[in-house]
Amino acid sequence: MTAPATAGRTCRRRSALAPFVALAAVATLLLAGCERPSTAAYVGDRGISASSLDKAVQAGLASSAAMRSAWGSRESLYRQRVLSNAVYHQLTLRAAARAAVSVSEAEVSTVTRGIDTTLFTQLGIAPADVRAFLRDVLVSGEVAVKEHAVGSSYSLGLIGVTSKAEATQVLAALNANPNSYESLVAKHQGSLPDPQNVTLQQLARLVTGPALLKLHDGSNLTVSTQQGMGVIHIFGIDRFDLTKATETQKLQASVEIYPASRSYVASVAAPRVKINPRYGQWDPATGEITTLGNSALVPRATATASASASVSAG
CATH class of the missing domain: 3.10.50 (Chitinase A; domain 3)
Incomplete structure (x- = not known):
């Protein structure tokens, strides 16, 4: 009658291993969502590390009192904003290469000249990052116009x-x-x-x-x-007819058609985007990271309208 004893030991052994099996299952899910838990996102085969994301978040919050006031109590949402823009930047690089579009420093300066960078606080964009953000706006706009998306x-x-x-x-x-x-x-x-x-x-x-x-x-x-x-x-x-547009008109058009152009760049001929599940999920229709049941989108009208006015004045 040794069989029951053996069965008992087997059951106890399985019971003891259960927590490790469960832990392995969780690890498998994390790796399935993002190949390495230390990676916040992948754009194609290019990874964005969680540590670099954390550094960017802390730097942004420390950049001004306005940023701390707007996002200090909503750090997880701000982290989504920062990661969204980091992912989108990688997409604009690929879109620009595909469409043979380039934006010069002079063009970016035309848009940023005299602009109130504090308007971008509501978007979760620190003053030091406004120029890079507007460069991506211009690139996505010119790509969408050149490829007749809008x-x-x-x-x-x-x-x-x-x-x-x-x-x-x-x-x-x-x-x-x-x-x-x-x-x-x-x-x-x-x-x-x-x-x-x-x-x-x-x-x-x-x-x-x-x-x-x-x-x-x-x-x-x-x-x-x-x-x-x-x-x-x-x-x-x-x-839009780029062949007849002046540089100022092209820049203004790029700003005005945002965020439609962002949606275009994020959803058309884009590489695979994978977001670590703890940060949310990627929405290619908007080019943003969202949380299930709660969109992380922040209205962009005020800041982009200011950029458009800056171009017109220039």
Whole structure:
């Protein structure tokens, strides 16, 4: 009757090993999410170490009283911001090489001249890092413009609908016959009888993320409006023409189309991005690191508007 005793010893041995098995499983998950736990992120085969991230975070918080006031109590969120921009910088380097785009020191100086760097505090960008951030803004803008990812203006129509079912019917009709817009408008209140020309910034209030970058002549999509719902029809898109633009106009366009250009650079032909799970997850639609259920995005309008004004004044 030795079998029961052997079974008992086996069970006890398995019980004793259980914590180590569990620990190994956790380690495997960490390594699966990011090849080395000491690495904060990978962009392709290039790693961003956790130690360098921590140093950047501490340096940023120590750079000014405004930074400490804005982010001192939200250090984990600030760490996401710093890592997001570090990852995005690597993406802009690759995008610039792919599109044969370069931004000179003089161009960056044109944007930063006279700019109030404290406006970038809300973005989690320390004063010393503003110049590098704006360089990435300019690079991503010129890449998006050169590769025709965004337009300077859009001619669109809007058909008002009251339900998803009605939106589906309108979309089907427009997709089947783009020339049916006029007849559909007559049947739906709250519609635009004639095409309206809007800028990228105006359109971005209705269409966000990757959908904004996929628009083309004849596109149809459902959007939320102040009145409820609507179906947009794109009659035409005017593209930026870099061959006719002055340096100042190119710079201003790059600033104005951000963050649409950031989304483009992050989502199109980009290398694989892997984020250590303890910092969040990468969202290629925005080029940001987010936390499940709680976006880490910070509004960029004020700072980028200031940069645009700086270019215009220059």
